Amino acid sequence: MPSVCFYFQVHQPLRLRPYTFFDIGHQSHYEDDALNQEILLKVANKCYLPTNALILKLIQQTQGRFKVAYSISGVTIEQFKKYSPETLDSFKRLADTGCVEMLNETYYHSLSFLFSPKEFLAQVQLHRELIQQEFGQTPTTFRNTELIYNNDLAKFVESLGYRTILAEGAEKILNGRSPNFVYQAQGCKQLKLLLRNYPLSDDIAFRFSNIDWEEHPLTAEKFSHWVHQTAGNGEVVNLFMDYETFGEHQWEDKGIFQFLAALPNKILSHDDFDFCTPQEATARYPSHGILDVPNFCSWADIDRDLTAWRGNELQESALKNIYELEAAVHAQQDEALLKKWRSLLTSDHFYYMCTKWCADGDVHKYFSHYDNPYAAYINFQNAAKDLRLRCSQ
Amino acid sequence: MKILMYGWEFPPLISGGLGVACYGIVQSLLAAGAEVELALPTISDHLFTNEHLHYLNVLDADVAGGPTPQPLLQPYLNANQYLSLKEKQVHAALYGKDLWEEVHRYAETAGKLALNTPHDIIHAHDWLTILAGMKAKQISNKPLVFHVHALEVDRCPQHIYQAVFDIEKLGLEAADRIIAVSQYTKNIIIEKYGIAAEKISVVYNGLLTTAKKLLTPKAQKDYFTVLFLGRLTEQKGPYYFIKAAEKVLSVRQDVEFVLAGDGDQLPALMQETARLDISQHIHFTGFLAPHDVGKIYQLSDIYVMPSVSEPFGISCLEAASYQLPVIISKQSGVSEVLSHALKVDYWDTDKLAACILALLEYPALKKEMLMHSHKQLAKLTWDEAAKNIISVYNSLA
Known part of the structure; x- marks a missing residue:
C-alpha cells in the first residue's frame, strides 16, 4: 500500500538591518525588527494561517487519513511568539490532531554541520527542546538545513538517536534508482532515509502557476493520477516543499488552495494509497537498499549542492569570519551575545550573497531584501565585525 | 551604407566621453562594412585613418566664400565660456555674437555638406551637432538619427540653459529615430522632453579593449x-x-x-x-x-x-x-x-x-x-553597439 508523505518547511530568517561601517562599535542591534515583523505578518496572513486552517479541516474531513509533517525553525517560532502568537497556536492545534509530525532541525537554520559539530549539536538540542515544549512531541525524524546531507551527517544524526532523516532525491545520489522507496543510510544501522521526489514536489512548488508549463493548469485530479502511477514501483512518494508554496509563492487567486483542498480525497480515491508521516513511513516500509552519499547534496538550485551558500569568495570569507568567532563568543559567557552570534549563522545570510546569475540567481534575488549580493556581504561583514569587537571587550 | 555623421570631438582631441564614444562607434561601424563621412569642427593631423572613413572639414562646405573661421565650439561649453573664448580670438568679429548664434552659424555651414556628400543616413551626436543634422536633412531628405550621449538636464540639473534645452527638444522632435545611451536617458527623453517611447532605441556604449594589461606591477605602497x-x-x-x-x-x-x-x-x-x-x-x-x-x-x-x-x-x-x-x-x-x-x-x-x-x-x-x-x-563592446546602431539604420532605410 503506497503512501504519500508531505513535509513542509517553515522558515523565516531574522533579516539584518542596514548596518554600515559607521555602526560598528556603536550599535549592536543587527536585526531589522520592522522588516521581519512585516514579512512575518504578510506570510502569516497569506500562507500560514489560511493553510493551517485548511489542513486542519482536511484532517478532520478525512477522519485523520490526511497527514503531514512540518519542520519549523527555532528562529521562526521565536518570531511567531513575538509577532503572531495565533499562528503558533494554529500549528499547535495541528500537532494536537495526532496526524502531524514535527521534525527536528537546527534551531537557527544554520550550516553548522559543515563548520562545527559542537555548534550543530547544540542547535539540534535547542530545537529539540523547543519542539517538545511547544508541541509536546519528541522528534525522531531529522532534516538538516536545506536538505543538506551526506554519509557523515547520517552517522552523526544516528548517534543522536534519530530513526529517520530526509534528503533530496537527486539523480547523483540515486544513480537511476527510484526516490519512492525507503533507503538505509551508508554506515548506519537504524537510520532510514526518505528522499524528496523532486519532479512531483516541484510540480506544486515551482510550476503550479506557470502558464508556459504544458501541464498548466494543474488539477488535483491530474496530480493524483501521476502519484497513482507510482503504484507497483514505489512505496512512498515524498512531497517535500517550502510551506510558503501555499499562498505566498503560488498565489491564492491562481487556485493553490482549491488544489490543496481537493488533493487528499483524490489521492485516497485509489484504495491502495494513503498518507503517512516520515516516522510512519520508515517504520512501515523496509529499506530498499543502502544509499552511499559521500559528497554533500542539498535541495537548492539546479546544482543540488552547497554552491548556493558556499559558491563564491564572499560566502567563504563571511562563513570563515563568523565561525571563527565561536570560541571567543563562548568565552564571554554572555547569553545575549551567544544568541546574536547564532543568529548570524542562519544560512539565509549566505544565500543572499550568491552570485550565480543564472535562472537560480533570480530565485536568490526573489528571496533577498538586498539590492545585490555585494550589499548583503558588506552588511553581514559589518555586523560580524561589531560582534568580533564585542568578543574582545 | 553611407553615413553622414556629425561628430564633435574625436581622438586625439578629446575632453570627455563623447569623443571616446564617437571613436568607438565609427571604428565598429567601419568594421561592420559601413562607409562613414565624418564632419568635425576641427580636423587634426593625427586622426586615425581608414579607407572607408572620410573626414569632412566644415569649412569646405561654405559656398559663400570670404573668410570663415574655424567654429568656436567645444563640447561642454556654456554661454559665458563661449564669450571669453571668443574674446581671445584675433578675428573675434567673425564669430557669432553669442554661443547661440555660433551654434547656428556652425549648423548652417556644416549642414550644407549634405549637398556634395552622398549619404543614406544622417547621424548626429548631441545638441551641438543636431542643428547641422537637421539642416542636412532639409537638403537631402535622408533619415536623421539623433544619438543622445548627454542632455542639458544632465549637465546642469540646477541651472538649465534654456536655449540648449530648446535645441535638444527641437532635434529630438525632428529626428526620425533617437538613440539613447541607456534606459536612464531614454526615460529622461520621454519625461522631460515629451518624446514618444517608440521613437527611442537604447544602445549601450562599449569598451575599446577589454582586460588591460598592467604596464608595471602595482607599486608597493602603504596607503x-x-x-x-x-x-x-x-x-x-x-x-x-x-x-x-x-x-x-x-x-x-x-x-x-x-x-x-x-x-x-x-x-x-x-x-x-x-x-x-x-x-x-x-x-x-x-x-x-x-x-x-x-x-x-x-x-x-x-x-x-x-x-x-x-x-x-x-x-x-x-x-x-x-x-x-x-x-x-x-x-x-x-x-x-x-x-x-x-x-x-x-x-x-x-x-x-x-x-x-x-x-x-x-x-x-x-x-x-x-x-x-x-x-x-567582454560582452560590452563597440561591435555590439554598432550592430544595434545598424539595425536602427536599417529600420529607417
Missing part, C-alpha cells in the same frame, strides 16, 4: 588610492566625493583621494577640502591626457563615479578593465549594464563612504566583483 575621474562640474558630483572622503578619513587615514579632471567647480572644491581640513589627503591633478588616464587607473585601488545624472559613464567600464572595483551612482546608465558594482544614490555620502570602507576592509569583495565584471566587460 590606498580612491579615484574620481571626470569634469569637476555639478553633473559629475565631485562634491559628494569630497564629502565621502571626509567620512572615510574619520575612520582611517591610510587613504588618498584623487580627483582627476578640470572644471568650474575646482576652486570651490579646493576651498571645501581646506575647510574640512583634509587637504593633505585630497589631490587635484587637473585635466589628464589619455596616456595619463591609463596611468592614474593603474595607480588606484577603487573607482568612484558619484554623478548626479550620468547618461552612461564609459569611465566605469575603463576603470573596471583596469581591474578596479567601481562604486557608481544609481543615477547612471552604466549601472544598467555593470551588475557587479556597488551602487549608491549620489547624495548618500554615508553609504558611499561605507562602500569605500567595505572595499578596503573586506578583500573578498573586490575579488568577487572583478571576477564577474571581467566576464561582463
Whole structure:
C-alpha cells in the first residue's frame, strides 16, 4: 500500500538591518525588527494561517487519513511568539490532531554541520527542546538545513538517536534508482532515509502557476493520477516543499488552495494509497537498499549542492569570519551575545550573497531584501565585525 | 551604407566621453562594412585613418566664400565660456555674437555638406551637432538619427540653459529615430522632453579593449588610492566625493583621494577640502591626457563615479578593465549594464563612504566583483553597439 508523505518547511530568517561601517562599535542591534515583523505578518496572513486552517479541516474531513509533517525553525517560532502568537497556536492545534509530525532541525537554520559539530549539536538540542515544549512531541525524524546531507551527517544524526532523516532525491545520489522507496543510510544501522521526489514536489512548488508549463493548469485530479502511477514501483512518494508554496509563492487567486483542498480525497480515491508521516513511513516500509552519499547534496538550485551558500569568495570569507568567532563568543559567557552570534549563522545570510546569475540567481534575488549580493556581504561583514569587537571587550 | 555623421570631438582631441564614444562607434561601424563621412569642427593631423572613413572639414562646405573661421565650439561649453573664448580670438568679429548664434552659424555651414556628400543616413551626436543634422536633412531628405550621449538636464540639473534645452527638444522632435545611451536617458527623453517611447532605441556604449594589461606591477605602497575621474562640474558630483572622503578619513587615514579632471567647480572644491581640513589627503591633478588616464587607473585601488545624472559613464567600464572595483551612482546608465558594482544614490555620502570602507576592509569583495565584471566587460563592446546602431539604420532605410 503506497503512501504519500508531505513535509513542509517553515522558515523565516531574522533579516539584518542596514548596518554600515559607521555602526560598528556603536550599535549592536543587527536585526531589522520592522522588516521581519512585516514579512512575518504578510506570510502569516497569506500562507500560514489560511493553510493551517485548511489542513486542519482536511484532517478532520478525512477522519485523520490526511497527514503531514512540518519542520519549523527555532528562529521562526521565536518570531511567531513575538509577532503572531495565533499562528503558533494554529500549528499547535495541528500537532494536537495526532496526524502531524514535527521534525527536528537546527534551531537557527544554520550550516553548522559543515563548520562545527559542537555548534550543530547544540542547535539540534535547542530545537529539540523547543519542539517538545511547544508541541509536546519528541522528534525522531531529522532534516538538516536545506536538505543538506551526506554519509557523515547520517552517522552523526544516528548517534543522536534519530530513526529517520530526509534528503533530496537527486539523480547523483540515486544513480537511476527510484526516490519512492525507503533507503538505509551508508554506515548506519537504524537510520532510514526518505528522499524528496523532486519532479512531483516541484510540480506544486515551482510550476503550479506557470502558464508556459504544458501541464498548466494543474488539477488535483491530474496530480493524483501521476502519484497513482507510482503504484507497483514505489512505496512512498515524498512531497517535500517550502510551506510558503501555499499562498505566498503560488498565489491564492491562481487556485493553490482549491488544489490543496481537493488533493487528499483524490489521492485516497485509489484504495491502495494513503498518507503517512516520515516516522510512519520508515517504520512501515523496509529499506530498499543502502544509499552511499559521500559528497554533500542539498535541495537548492539546479546544482543540488552547497554552491548556493558556499559558491563564491564572499560566502567563504563571511562563513570563515563568523565561525571563527565561536570560541571567543563562548568565552564571554554572555547569553545575549551567544544568541546574536547564532543568529548570524542562519544560512539565509549566505544565500543572499550568491552570485550565480543564472535562472537560480533570480530565485536568490526573489528571496533577498538586498539590492545585490555585494550589499548583503558588506552588511553581514559589518555586523560580524561589531560582534568580533564585542568578543574582545 | 553611407553615413553622414556629425561628430564633435574625436581622438586625439578629446575632453570627455563623447569623443571616446564617437571613436568607438565609427571604428565598429567601419568594421561592420559601413562607409562613414565624418564632419568635425576641427580636423587634426593625427586622426586615425581608414579607407572607408572620410573626414569632412566644415569649412569646405561654405559656398559663400570670404573668410570663415574655424567654429568656436567645444563640447561642454556654456554661454559665458563661449564669450571669453571668443574674446581671445584675433578675428573675434567673425564669430557669432553669442554661443547661440555660433551654434547656428556652425549648423548652417556644416549642414550644407549634405549637398556634395552622398549619404543614406544622417547621424548626429548631441545638441551641438543636431542643428547641422537637421539642416542636412532639409537638403537631402535622408533619415536623421539623433544619438543622445548627454542632455542639458544632465549637465546642469540646477541651472538649465534654456536655449540648449530648446535645441535638444527641437532635434529630438525632428529626428526620425533617437538613440539613447541607456534606459536612464531614454526615460529622461520621454519625461522631460515629451518624446514618444517608440521613437527611442537604447544602445549601450562599449569598451575599446577589454582586460588591460598592467604596464608595471602595482607599486608597493602603504596607503590606498580612491579615484574620481571626470569634469569637476555639478553633473559629475565631485562634491559628494569630497564629502565621502571626509567620512572615510574619520575612520582611517591610510587613504588618498584623487580627483582627476578640470572644471568650474575646482576652486570651490579646493576651498571645501581646506575647510574640512583634509587637504593633505585630497589631490587635484587637473585635466589628464589619455596616456595619463591609463596611468592614474593603474595607480588606484577603487573607482568612484558619484554623478548626479550620468547618461552612461564609459569611465566605469575603463576603470573596471583596469581591474578596479567601481562604486557608481544609481543615477547612471552604466549601472544598467555593470551588475557587479556597488551602487549608491549620489547624495548618500554615508553609504558611499561605507562602500569605500567595505572595499578596503573586506578583500573578498573586490575579488568577487572583478571576477564577474571581467566576464561582463567582454560582452560590452563597440561591435555590439554598432550592430544595434545598424539595425536602427536599417529600420529607417
